[in-house]
Amino acid sequence: MERLFDEELKNLKEMLLRMAGLVEQAIDLAIEALKEQKEEPAREVLLHESEINTLDVEVDETCLRLMALRQPMAGDLRFITSAMKITSELERMGDLAVNVAEQALILARLPLLKPLIDIPHMARMARAMVRDSINAFINRDEALARSVCERDDGVDSLDEQIFRELLTYMMEDPAAISRAVALILVSRNIERLADHATNIGEDVIYLVVGKTIKHHIDKKREGVPS
Amino acid sequence: MERLFDEELKNLKEMLLRMAGLVEQAIDLAIEALKEQKEEPAREVLLHESEINTLDVEVDETCLRLMALRQPMAGDLRFITSAMKITSELERMGDLAVNVAEQALILARLPLLKPLIDIPHMARMARAMVRDSINAFINRDEALARSVCERDDGVDSLDEQIFRELLTYMMEDPAAISRAVALILVSRNIERLADHATNIGEDVIYLVVGKTIKHHIDKKREGVPS
Numbered sequence: 227m228e229r230l231f232d233e234e235l236k237n238l239k240e241m242l243l244r245m246a247g248l249v250e251q252a253i254d255l256a257i258e259a260l261k262e263q264k265e266e267p268a269r270e271v272l273l274h275e276s277e278i279n280t281l282d283v284e285v286d287e288t289c290l291r292l293m294a295l296r297q298p299m300a301g302d303l304r305f306i307t308s309a310m311k312i313t314s315e316l317e318r319m320g321d322l323a324v325n326v327a328e329q330a331l332i333l334a335r336l337p338l339l340k341p342l343i344d345i346p347h348m349a350r351m352a353r354a355m356v357r358d359s360i361n362a363f364i365n366r367d368e369a370l371a372r373s374v375c376e377r378d379d380g381v382d383s384l385d386e387q388i389f390r391e392l393l394t395y396m397m398e399d400p401a402a403i404s405r406a407v408a409l410i411l412v413s414r415n416i417e418r419l420a421d422h423a424t425n426i427g428e429d430v431i432y433l434v435v436g437k438t439i440k441h442h443i444d445k446k447r448e449g450v451p452s
Numbered sequence: 453m454e455r456l457f458d459e460e461l462k463n464l465k466e467m468l469l470r471m472a473g474l475v476e477q478a479i480d481l482a483i484e485a486l487k488e489q490k491e492e493p494a495r496e497v498l499l500h501e502s503e504i505n506t507l508d509v510e511v512d513e514t515c516l517r518l519m520a521l522r523q524p525m526a527g528d529l530r531f532i533t534s535a536m537k538i539t540s541e542l543e544r545m546g547d548l549a550v551n552v553a554e555q556a557l558i559l560a561r562l563p564l565l566k567p568l569i570d571i572p573h574m575a576r577m578a579r580a581m582v583r584d585s586i587n588a589f590i591n592r593d594e595a596l597a598r599s600v601c602e603r604d605d606g607v608d609s610l611d612e613q614i615f616r617e618l619l620t621y622m623m624e625d626p627a628a629i630s631r632a633v634a635l636i637l638v639s640r641n642i643e644r645l646a647d648h649a650t651n652i653g654e655d656v657i658y659l660v661v662g663k664t665i666k667h668h669i670d671k672k673r674e675g676v677p678s
Binding site: 289290293294297299300303304307310311314393396397400403404407410411414 | 515516519520523525526529530533536537540619622623626629630633636637640
């Protein structure tokens with residue numbers, strides 16, 4: 227019985243790892259589409275998202291089943307409810323990657339505004355945060371979870387900097403406006419991706435330390451250029 | 453024992469209702485700040501958000517306690533895990549209202565771009581969706597939950613229309629760019645508020661009907677002007 231439960235927890239972890247892997251790939255594909263003005267990788271993001279959504283439902287159902295049938299003790303219960311929160315975060319990240327891909331599809335048909343450097347850099351930062359947040363969860367690694375939360379500020383600053391730069395482009399050339407707005411939305415979506423990784427980091431700290439740091443971290447909020 | 457459990461479930465519902473009420477007020481205050489270029493209501497939004505965050509933590513802890521101590525049966529368990537998802541949605545809505553308030557603070561110091569009609573209209577739609585989604589949860593009202601999900605399209609179209617209109621403003625007058633971008637972000641944040649209410653509606657349908665419609669509804673995604 228105990229062994230079966232461990233087996234099921236392991237299965238749960240594997241599903242979350244698979245979801246995180248798909249999110250990482252979706253980010254890469256969306257950025258590739260954006261950078262190289264290709265439609266194909268953008269369309270692949272949609273397939274990834276659909277797989278992420280299927281896994282999200284499976285994780286939820288597995289968690290409910292584990293809670294109902296095994297009546298886990300406090301520690302395991304907290305782990306399972308954390309898994310339910312984390313799968314929601316990953317599902318939202320899938321949506322955000324799709325948002326980026328859809329902007330990439332719009333931009334693929336227009337002349338490139340400028341070679342993209344900062345946005346891909348920001349996407350790599352967010353991607354690493356996704357991976358680290360899930361590894362922190364799987365290994366109950368508080369230090370790694372904290373490092374994820376700390377890195378969020380760097381992503382926020384980069385988003386802010388990109389925002390200001392694109393405003394300048396728009397001021398100088400009205401013909402650049404729709405493309406610049408599309409890139410602002412891309413940047414904002416990546417910034418939110420990093421926020422969701424940070425949420426996972428906070429959940430992990432809660433899980434390991436047993437008290438909440440949610441709402442105590444002085445982090446910049448989504449969607450605010452300040 | 454059974455009676456105590458019912459009492460605790462009632463308490464849980466009341467906390468969620470209080471949170472939803474605070475979210476609704478926060479939306480109103482943010483829009484008032486925006487429309488009348490006042491700073492005071494925008495600052496009040498921050499106080500509301502902090503109260504929402506406190507309630508979010510309390511709801512989570514109540515749910516964990518209920519699950520650990522009462523070992524509820526399948527139906528109650530699903531209700532409690534739904535409550536945990538719903539409190540996260542409400543907490544995010546608080547963040548989004550803060551985003552709007554922060555844009556209002558920026559815009560309060562600048563000349564009004566134009567009298568605001570559509571954005572307050574959209575905010576009223578989103579606000580009603582918040583209220584209805586929570587009532588649908590409390591009363592297990594599937595029809596009301598479905599109506600929330602259906603109304604999301606109307607909000608998305610309005611967001612789209614506002615986006616196009618503001619693009620035109622920017623094209624015509626570069627001096628309008630920062631204000632127009634701020635309003636695009638406001639509109640996008642309200643659109644996301646409605647998305648979160650829709651998520652709650654989907655959770656309620658799942659709770660009542662027992663199967664997921666998540667990921668099956670063909671809804672527009674956040675952050676995509678298409």
